[in-house]
Amino acid sequence: MSHALLSWARFPNHPQRSVRVPWRSDLPGLLTALRRSVNTTLPFGNGRSYGDSCLAASDHVLVMRALDRIIQVDWDQGLVTVEPGITLGELLAVTVPHGWFLRVTPGTQFVTVGGAIANDVHGKNHHRQGTFGCHVSRLGLFRSTEGQLTCTPTANPALFAATIGGLGLTGVITWAEIQLQRIRSTRINLVTQRFDSIEEFFDLSRELDAQHEFGVAWVDCAAEGTSSGRGVYMAGDFAEDEYLAWTSRRRLSVPFVPPVSMINRVSLRVFNEMYWRSFAPVRKRIHATAESFFYPLDRLRKWNRAYGPRGFQQYQCVIPPDAAAGNIKALLNAIAESKTGSFLAVLKQFGGNKSPGLLSFPRPGVTLALDFPNLPSRTDKLFQRLDAIVRDARGRLYPAKDAHMQAADFQRAYPEWRELESLRDSALNSRFWQRVTQ
Ligand SMILES: Cc1cc2nc3c(=O)[nH]c(=O)nc-3n(C[C@H](O)[C@H](O)[C@H](O)COP(=O)(O)OP(=O)(O)OC[C@H]3O[C@@H](n4cnc5c(N)ncnc54)[C@H](O)[C@@H]3O)c2cc1C
The missing domain is CATH 3.30.70.2520 (Alpha-Beta Plaits)
Structure with missing residues (x-):
């Protein structure tokens, strides 16, 4: 355990105790230990969400930032496979010299790939490119009951859809394959x-x-x-x-x-x-x-x-x-x-x-x-x-x-929430989800 974390707007004030995930192979043990000690937890990217959607219901989060490695790159196709804790800025520092940029980026480069998928973030080109999730072709998801799964639009499709914009509740994203955009200039x-x-x-x-x-x-x-x-x-x-x-x-x-x-x-x-x-x-x-x-x-x-x-x-x-x-x-x-x-x-x-x-x-x-x-x-x-x-x-x-x-407003505006709830990993829960559904 290390220092306490808050969300970006520093409100609500619920300091989070953090457990760092240094390697993907550490996840099963850390999740089991947290399950025993505090029942539920939540993956934490870089805390750039403003309110309580990145705060664990138990106030104990799994911090993913150390999983910041690039696993595989195809420079011809602009296809990268990365760990979820890498920030968009760190990824761009590697891909831009090769002429590749993110197809969708939010208004800060300090968000992680895991966070960008879990909130399915949008940018200034939504009218052309849609959301970040439109450019994720595959992802790895660790679930407390099923272990490691690969999710694509055709393999585990329900979990793939629920994880994009899934607020970190369907499992821990362990890697993602992302399609980049060719650029000639920055x-x-x-x-x-x-x-x-x-x-x-x-x-x-x-x-x-x-x-x-x-x-x-x-x-x-x-x-x-x-x-x-x-x-x-x-x-x-x-x-x-x-x-x-x-x-x-x-x-x-x-x-x-x-x-x-x-x-x-x-x-x-x-x-x-x-x-x-x-x-x-x-x-x-x-x-x-x-x-x-x-x-x-x-x-x-x-x-x-x-x-x-x-x-x-x-x-x-x-x-x-x-x-x-x-x-x-x-x-x-x-x-x-x-x-x-x-x-x-x-x-x-x-x-x-x-x-x-x-x-x-x-x-x-x-x-x-x-x-x-x-x-x-x-x-x-x-x-x-x-x-x-x-x-x-x-x-x-x-x-x-x-x-x-x-x-009531959340449930009216997002009627699909029940489906997400049915796919939620029971080891994960957030203060936001508790507030709007439970
Ligand atoms: C200055 C600023 C500008 C912004 N501009 C935009 C914008 O233009 N468009 C937009 O859409 N958003 C914008 N945002 C919001 C921000 O992009 C999102 O909140 C983003 O999700 C934050 O990512 P993070 O890595 O900090 O994750 P966190 O805030 O720490 O977590 C976000 C969610 O991701 C989940 N998560 C994190 N890692 C994983 C993982 N490995 N597996 C599963 N779930 C995970 C968490 O559980 C949580 O639900 C902005 C934020 C700031 C501070």
Whole structure:
């Protein structure tokens, strides 16, 4: 046992005791020992999930980070087989010089492959490539009763589907085979364009997503009145200029947890106004590095500490297309009225690519994601308002970001949960799963 771990948003505050898995062959013994001592456990990747989906119901997790080896690579086909604890950044450092990139990456390179599969993460190209799980061809799964299994769309297909987006509950992923994407450059040709309303966001998304691999928007969650719904659309593609580099730059870090949150009403308004003004009102074409485009938040290490000792919560929902415009407006109005929120509020259109995952979050529609400092009673009250809008629109929340969803909302939005429960490994359970199903 070693030091205690928390999830990324440092809320809820349930420090996890950790048991490290140094080799795949150690898993059976460690799982049996935990079963005897604390009954259930949960695999833990790199703790980049915000709420309680990466916290074990027993508060004792199996830490997978040491399983970070590349097992096999086919450089002609761009097919890699890796252990689950390798982070996306570590994998890219090896594959980029050979001209291969991940087909799907979330907004941080510090997530593990196991974590990316268990939450079936999405990126800025969901409208083209779907989720991470769409590019996993095979995986190894260790189950406490059956031992080691190989799962593919045709071998153990039910377990394959349930493990993609399966929240770490179906077994411990011990390896995965992933299809990569050919690239000729790590530079991104970027198009930026400001918009003044949600209607304009939809117009830009329709136009630019049809032309570009990547598309995402920043939205000013503090803007009210005539400025409400303003933001910046960013669309892009990999360049073709034969520049393949992956250098992990030295990063600044938030050295300690300040006594109060540094993100407040004043700093939020000032930052958002400055950020908005930093973009020209007309369409611009610029170059960016892949690292700054995909992982802007990774530049500041441990930024989660800036929210102070109470931590924060992320709210990420998806609203189906027919109800999207009005409901995104209603969500933004409620957030602006609450005078809280975060700098990085993100809007993105999901596409129609269906994931193989049973419980995957993305579905066609628009997703809105932003962080909120944890303020007693205020955050709860705001989330109740937001939940009512999402419920009426028949939308749903993202378990990887969640620390508050009500059981009834989860079960309505994810009716497949019973099937996952029937395939859950009885040695594994999370605080999230307990909260929303038990
Ligand atoms: C700055 C930032 C930006 C983000 N951007 C995005 C985004 O754009 N899109 C998106 O989808 N998500 C995003 N996320 C969320 C993040 O990608 C997911 O929460 C991801 O699953 C975290 O991976 P992790 O390795 O840290 O795993 P953890 O958070 O530690 O665990 C996540 C889940 O994986 C399970 N797990 C871990 N390893 C294994 C294993 N070996 N076998 C079985 N289960 C396992 C755990 O039990 C848990 O259920 C972002 C997070 C941050 C902090």
